[in-house]
Amino acid sequence: MILAEVIRSGFAESRHRGSVVVLGPDGQAVVRAGETTAAAFPRSANKPMQAVGMLSAGLDLEGKLLALAAASHSGEAFHVAGVREILAGAGLDEAALRCPPALPLDERALRQVLRQGGDADRVHMNCSGKHAAMLAACAAAHWPIGSYPDPEHPLQREIRRTVEQLSGEPVAAVGVDGCGAPLFALSLTGLARAFRAMVRAEPGSAPRRVADAMRAYPDWTSGTSRPESALMEAVPGLLLKSGAEGVVAFALPSGHAAAIKIEDGAARALPALTVALLRSLGLGGGADDTALDQIASVPVLGGGRAVGHIRPVLPTGLDTACDE
């Protein structure tokens, strides 16, 4: 179904279709539109669960560095320093990273790297926190280091078990993520269920430790210029993680949880769509409405000024007919 329209000069120039599932406080689906039970690749929306699996394997991180282990970070200076700190804690350095080289996602950080004569490298890649933490988990568990991205490595088997436990469903397929790590396919419903499980887990448990670290340090799990951190800052208790190819999943302390996949893989409609979806659930007290308005307002530019916007289209109810 159509989830957003891109409006230019009053004209719907482009449209984004996709699938949405929303779970109510009791964990039952209250909104289901599109493909919500078919296998999909959550991409980096799996990272919070992957970090839980690393803790189960013996990873010893808290706070900012744990948020970074679950991050798609922007490659800002503090992220890079954090990645190096995780590696150093395991007696390693960035030569051990197996993620591919990339420039920072953050535009200011990108300019800084290039202006200082740098270029794409592994430590600036948005998944380097996850890769560093995977290495540290292997070191803690006395597992082989060099083969850590192998799906049959004990760490990846432990992560897979964790993903299945939190999502409440078997992993439907194993692919290769953009960063080279194993990528576990889940249904959108399973993905939302996993996020719900993390915010409702016992304080101090591995899932709750990851959820709490991400919520305490949203800049460390995305970046200072990112809608993901702005959303978590605007909505108390919100756990949210995006993934490549148009994925986002979130959960609230109320027990509401949701997952969205944009069919075409574009991310640009997700901020406006997420804000509309969050508001439709009722946010309780404490949400920063001005910040949410700002996050939802994504201008379409003409000659440098706004000549349009992205209009979210919220699904309602249970649309089983479209479910494949």
Next chain:
Amino acid sequence: MILAEVIRSGFAESRHRGSVVVLGPDGQAVVRAGETTAAAFPRSANKPMQAVGMLSAGLDLEGKLLALAAASHSGEAFHVAGVREILAGAGLDEAALRCPPALPLDERALRQVLRQGGDADRVHMNCSGKHAAMLAACAAAHWPIGSYPDPEHPLQREIRRTVEQLSGEPVAAVGVDGCGAPLFALSLTGLARAFRAMVRAEPGSAPRRVADAMRAYPDWTSGTSRPESALMEAVPGLLLKSGAEGVVAFALPSGHAAAIKIEDGAARALPALTVALLRSLGLGGGADDTALDQIASVPVLGGGRAVGHIRPVLPTGLDTACDE
């Protein structure tokens, strides 16, 4: 309809829908899928027609600089020098440009600009050739300079007349393009018709001069690292221009012409889709099949290596039921 699938690890992770029209040598539609008669914004696929309108207004450019007037260029050094040459020929400099500042599209050029301490500016913006040529056309016609992007400016009225004449239909709406210039809405069928008219126009006529300049200097009308120039180099006589939000239009000397609009605005499927469409039309002799294979092969990456690809899905026949 679905026009392409993005395959990762054997799994269709994302899909691109869109509309396609193909005209046969006699100008009649032989393929029609999706919205082919409804108004759409061709974005920069209008630039060849806009350049024809500028010639009609008195613009005096040939060869590389005429190709640049119709360009969405990559901001490489030779493009920037060309834009400055067009401006200097009219006694102007880049302070007169009204397009917004931007960094080069070309990654090497972008790195060079930033490493030399530069940043986004108007002359590097991909539409600066068009804007410079609009200014030069105003100077040649003794029209006001400063108001050239106004839809009621005599230049824009002349361009609109040209667009209507070449496309064979009235402009359905006028919007603001990303660069701030007027943006004339056409049907996909009208867009394909205009490209067909340009390659079939009398040698020496304004439409044919633009078509010939673009085909002689594809790097000047896109860039050295762009699929658009690679396609024109691989297929003798091909006139092709892309536009923002997933638009491409092309015509062949045979009289075949086509226009594609990806519904979600993404460009990534267009190279593979265009190659498949061109091959379905039969290219005659002289096409560089190895180059076409390379253009069509767009890898989906995992850990820096190909773990998938973009698979085009070609529509066939006249699908009037889906036409809106």
